[in-house]
Amino acid sequence: MNYYLSEELNDIKEICAEINEKYIIPVRAELDEENRFPREIMKIMAESDLFGIYIPEEFGGSAEVFGGGSVALAVATEELSKACGGVAVSYAANALGAMPILISGSEEQRKKYLPGLASGEKFAAFALTESEAGSDAGGVKTKAVKDGDSYILNGTKQWITNGGEAQIYTVIAQTDPSRGTRGLSAFIVEEGTPGFSYGKKEDKMGIRASSTMELIFEDCRIPALNLIAREGHGFLVAMKTLNKSRPGVAAQAVGIAQGALDEAAKYASERVQFGKRIDSFQGIQFMLADMATQVEAARALVFCTARMIDSGERKYEKESAMAKVFASDVAMKVTTDAVQILGGYGYMKEYPVEKMMRDAKITQIYEGTNQIQRSVIASALIKETAARGK
Amino acid sequence: MRIVVTVKQVPDTAEVRIDEERGTLIREGIPSILNPFDEYALEEAMRWRDELGGTVTVMSMGPPQAEAVLREAVSMGADEAILLSDRAFAGADTWATSHTLAKAVEKMGDVDIVMTGKQAIDGDTAQTGPSIAASLDWPQITFVGFVRELNQDSIIAERYVEGGCEVIRSSLPVLITLLKDANTPRLPSLRGKMKSRKIDIPVWGREDLELPENEVGLDGSPTRVVKITTPEIISNGEMHHGEPEELAKLLVDALLGREAE
Numbered sequence: 001m002n003y004y005l006s007e008e009l010n011d012i013k014e015i016c017a018e019i020n021e022k023y024i025i026p027v028r029a030e031l032d033e034e035n036r037f038p039r040e041i042m043k044i045m046a047e048s049d050l051f052g053i054y055i056p057e058e059f060g061g062s063a064e065v066f067g068g069g070s071v072a073l074a075v076a077t078e079e080l081s082k083a084c085g086g087v088a089v090s091y092a093a094n095a096l097g098a099m100p101i102l103i104s105g106s107e108e109q110r111k112k113y114l115p116g117l118a119s120g121e122k123f124a125a126f127a128l129t130e131s132e133a134g135s136d137a138g139g140v141k142t143k144a145v146k147d148g149d150s151y152i153l154n155g156t157k158q159w160i161t162n163g164g165e166a167q168i169y170t171v172i173a174q175t176d177p178s179r180g181t182r183g184l185s186a187f188i189v190e191e192g193t194p195g196f197s198y199g200k201k202e203d204k205m206g207i208r209a210s211s212t213m214e215l216i217f218e219d220c221r222i223p224a225l226n227l228i229a230r231e232g233h234g235f236l237v238a239m240k241t242l243n244k245s246r247p248g249v250a251a252q253a254v255g256i257a258q259g260a261l262d263e264a265a266k267y268a269s270e271r272v273q274f275g276k277r278i279d280s281f282q283g284i285q286f287m288l289a290d291m292a293t294q295v296e297a298a299r300a301l302v303f304c305t306a307r308m309i310d311s312g313e314r315k316y317e318k319e320s321a322m323a324k325v326f327a328s329d330v331a332m333k334v335t336t337d338a339v340q341i342l343g344g345y346g347y348m349k350e351y352p353v354e355k356m357m358r359d360a361k362i363t364q365i366y367e368g369t370n371q372i373q374r375s376v377i378a379s380a381l382i383k384e385t386a387a388r389g390k
Numbered sequence: 391m392r393i394v395v396t397v398k399q400v401p402d403t404a405e406v407r408i409d410e411e412r413g414t415l416i417r418e419g420i421p422s423i424l425n426p427f428d429e430y431a432l433e434e435a436m437r438w439r440d441e442l443g444g445t446v447t448v449m450s451m452g453p454p455q456a457e458a459v460l461r462e463a464v465s466m467g468a469d470e471a472i473l474l475s476d477r478a479f480a481g482a483d484t485w486a487t488s489h490t491l492a493k494a495v496e497k498m499g500d501v502d503i504v505m506t507g508k509q510a511i512d513g514d515t516a517q518t519g520p521s522i523a524a525s526l527d528w529p530q531i532t533f534v535g536f537v538r539e540l541n542q543d544s545i546i547a548e549r550y551v552e553g554g555c556e557v558i559r560s561s562l563p564v565l566i567t568l569l570k571d572a573n574t575p576r577l578p579s580l581r582g583k584m585k586s587r588k589i590d591i592p593v594w595g596r597e598d599l600e601l602p603e604n605e606v607g608l609d610g611s612p613t614r615v616v617k618i619t620t621p622e623i624i625s626n627g628e629m630h631h632g633e634p635e636e637l638a639k640l641l642v643d644a645l646l647g648r649e650a651e
Contacts (some may be wrong), residue, residue, distance in 0.1 A: 049579045062580065
């Protein structure tokens with residue numbers, strides 16, 4: 001499918017493809033095996049100007065060149081994910097961490113934090129999840145208590161992507177526990193702040209090149225100026241952030257699926273059984289045809305949603321959820337089928353598809369499980385139907 | 391620091407075959423690329439520019455299409471580019487090519503250092519670099535694997551030669567040719583790619599360089615290619631595995647032309 005990407009968007013694709021070939025593919029199995037964060041690769045991405053593509057020019061980025069930044073981010077994330085979902089999410093999670101500042105931060109906060117993120121000199125992470133607050137953000141127990149010109153944070157965040165690697169954290173905490181989600185507020189916490197430390201690094205099923213860590217706040221005092229938006233607006237900031245970042249997860253899913261499809265198609269063209277290439281058998285052909293069609297449909301949904309966001313549309317919660325749920329389900333299905341086509345070889349770590357299958361699974365879970373996404377889609381649908389009925 | 395990097399557009403691969411009848415290279419269907427050795431020169435130039443300040447100018451002599459490799463160099467971070475192109479330059483050998491490039495370096499003025507790859511992967515002569523230095527009457531350091539020091543007055547470079555390494559200090563201006571040991575060339579950046587599409591690349595011809603007709607192109611080339619052939623493979627190597635005693639015996643027998651016992 002030709003999406004008629006601009007020359008500038010094609011530049012992103014080309015650069016990512018070159019990074020894949022020269023720097024990611026040669027080490028992806030090793031990063032996976034060793035659960036190792038790809039610092040060297042992130043440095044190369046920074047030198048290639050990839051971290052600023054969703055940040056406006058006035059803050060050191062280049063979003064305007066690409067007509068916004070959502071499509072740009074989708075193009076980069078998809079391309080990198082073809083090679084490694086773990087490296088790709090380490091890249092894309094920066095956008096997730098920066099988004100609260102970009103969307104709801106004050107002018108001072110944007111000026112202070114975005115240029116370092118746009119250059120890739122610093123990394124960001126978004127911290128919402130806790131042991132008892134996953135899909136239900138109202139369960140957040142981390143507290144922020146105002147004390148003069150400061151807030152004092154106490155609590156533990158869990159499963160934070162880029163934890164331990166990022167220098168800038170956007171953290172959701174309770175400022176008024178009596179008000180549930182309306183008592184949540186968003187804060188910026190810098191690495192090195194006294195009272196802020198890292199807990200255990202998780203040992204995951206997939207995306208093992210990415211860092212997933214606990215963040216521990218013990219009487220962590222931060223300036224009151226680090227409050228994003230207003231007290232009580234934390235849930236809103238988090239939802240706006242996730243709505244905007246979900247096409248990124250969807251793009252990651254499309255990339256992983258495309259990577260697996262490419263491997264399966266290549267293998268099927270080389271593998272000979274019963275004296276013939278296995279891609280001459282209809283059973284394999286139909287599998288490949290379905291995989292290719294699903295990947296293309298998922299990509300179309302992701303690009304359309306990202307274009308919608310870039311064009312300035314205000315409401316895209318439903319489309320964003322649709323892109324995420326569809327693309328991630330496709331990724332799981334396509335990677336599973338890729339393993340099937342490679343048969344015994346597919347199950348072995350010598351071939352990359354078993355890793356792709358493990359990497360795909362998380363896309364159905366993080367940044368809102370697919371069940372939550374379906375609830376979002378359904379409630380939007382019910383509202384639309386009700387509005388038509390009037 | 392004003393640095394010039396001379397680059398060449400070459401066919402992409404060692405798989406270029408020879409048209410035996412005509413004695414020429416078969417270039418059809420083979421994409422052109424920036425000579426890989428020139429990438430090391432470009433990277434080295436950019437590293438020193440980043441450290442000392444100044445500019446990196448890439449320069450190439452070739453047909454109008456050679457502009458593509460100059461744009462590629464700009465996408466990797468070169469500041470400006472100049473193409474030397476003129477019908478009169480056609481058919482130039484290494485002498486005429488280096489003489490033309492040297493004139494362009496002179497025309498630029500105030501160039502501190504010229505860097506280039508040790509050789510181009512198509513002709514493999516390794517003559518153009520040294521010959522530019524000769525034409526400019528500059529000192530030269532060829533086969534540089536590591537540049538230890540560079541400042542406004544001098545350079546200290548390690549020259550890798552068979553079985554050893556010569557450490558050479560030279561005054562500036564100087565020309566150096568780079569080996570792949572020198573560095574790892576960077577990838578193009580997004581900003582670089584965008585700049586490379588917009589940058590205006592001046593084209594200098596024979597008259598711009600004030601060169602007489604008999605000093606450029608075929609007329610200015612003393613070299614005559616009499617014949618190009620593919621070397622015949624006389625004998626294939628053999629590989630043997632085994633214990634040293636066994637292998638030594640095998641080798642001695644082979645050298646003496648004896649049938650192995």
